[in-house]
Every structure is written in structure tokens, then in C-alpha cells.
Amino acid sequence: MGKKLVRSEEDIRRRMILPQANDVLGIVTKNLGYTRMRVTCQDGFKRLCRIRGKMKKRNWVREGDIVLVSPWDFQSEQRGDIIFRYTKNQTYWLREKGILKIG
Numbered sequence: 001m002g003k004k005l006v007r008s009e010e011d012i013r014r015r016m017i018l019p020q021a022n023d024v025l026g027i028v029t030k031n032l033g034y035t036r037m038r039v040t041c042q043d044g045f046k047r048l049c050r051i052r053g054k055m056k057k058r059n060w061v062r063e064g065d066i067v068l069v070s071p072w073d074f075q076s077e078q079r080g081d082i083i084f085r086y087t088k089n090q091t092y093w094l095r096e097k098g099i100l101k102i103g
Contacts, residue, residue, distance in 0.1 A: 017068060017084045018099070024080075025100055026069045028061060037061060037082065039069055042102050047071065047080045059085050066091045066100065 019025055026041035026049075035051040049069055051061060061067060061082060068084040071077070086094065094100035 016086070016090050016093075019068060022070060023083065024069050024071065025094070025102070026067055027102060028063050028065050028067055031061075031063055037067075039067060039080070039082070040102070041069055041080075042100075045077050047078060049080045049082045051082045055082065055085070061085050066094070 024041045024043050026039040026047070028037045029040050029046075030038040032038060032048070035056060037049050037051070039047050039049045041047055047069060049067075051059075055061075066086040067082045068086070069080040070083050071080040091100065
């Protein structure tokens with residue numbers, strides 16, 4: 001095993017994805033199994049979200065994590081896709097800038 005790469009804050013923010021027009025921030029409240037999660041979103045809806053295929057084996061999403069959700073075109077109030085998972089430092093930065101208002 002090699003040494004763990006220590007990243008600076010600049011590297012963390014460069015790869016961070018901010019919410020676009022349709023995207024919503026949320027907190028994972030329950031893991032339902034098979035890449036499905038119950039997410040409480042910032043707009044007040046509780047959505048059943050799935051982890052998109054690109055993220056499935058690269059990022060592990062756990063209960064209590066802050067995620068970026070893209071609601072579906074149909075059933076937008078009940079369902080969505082998890083696009084990105086924020087780390088603790090990124091979550092702190094989002095709260096500091098006033099983007100994250102829940103949790």
C-alpha cells in the first residue's frame with residue numbers, strides 16, 4: 001500500500017460540483033439497499049433516490065452524508081438521482097457560503 005495523498009483545499013473545491021438550476025442539496029436519511037436511498041432535500045420533499053452508475057463503486061454514500069440530487073423529469077417530487085457526495089470539508093464550505101441551509 002502506498003501513502004495516502006493529502007489534498008489541499010484548492011484541489012477539493014476545484015472538483016466540487018455546485019447545484020445548477022434543477023439540482024437540490026439533501027441529506028441521506030436512510031439506506032434502502034441496492035443503490036437506493038431516502039433523501040430529505042432542501043426544497044422540503046423526501047425523495048427516493050438512486051445512486052447513478054458512475055458513482056456506484058467509486059463513492060460510498062452513507063446515512064448522514066450531504067448529497068447533490070437531480071430530480072427526475074416525471075415524479076420530480078418523489079424521485080431523483082444522486083449525482084455527487086460532498087466530503088466534510090466541502091459541506092463546511094457550503095454552509096459557510098450560505099448554499100447549504102439544512103442539517
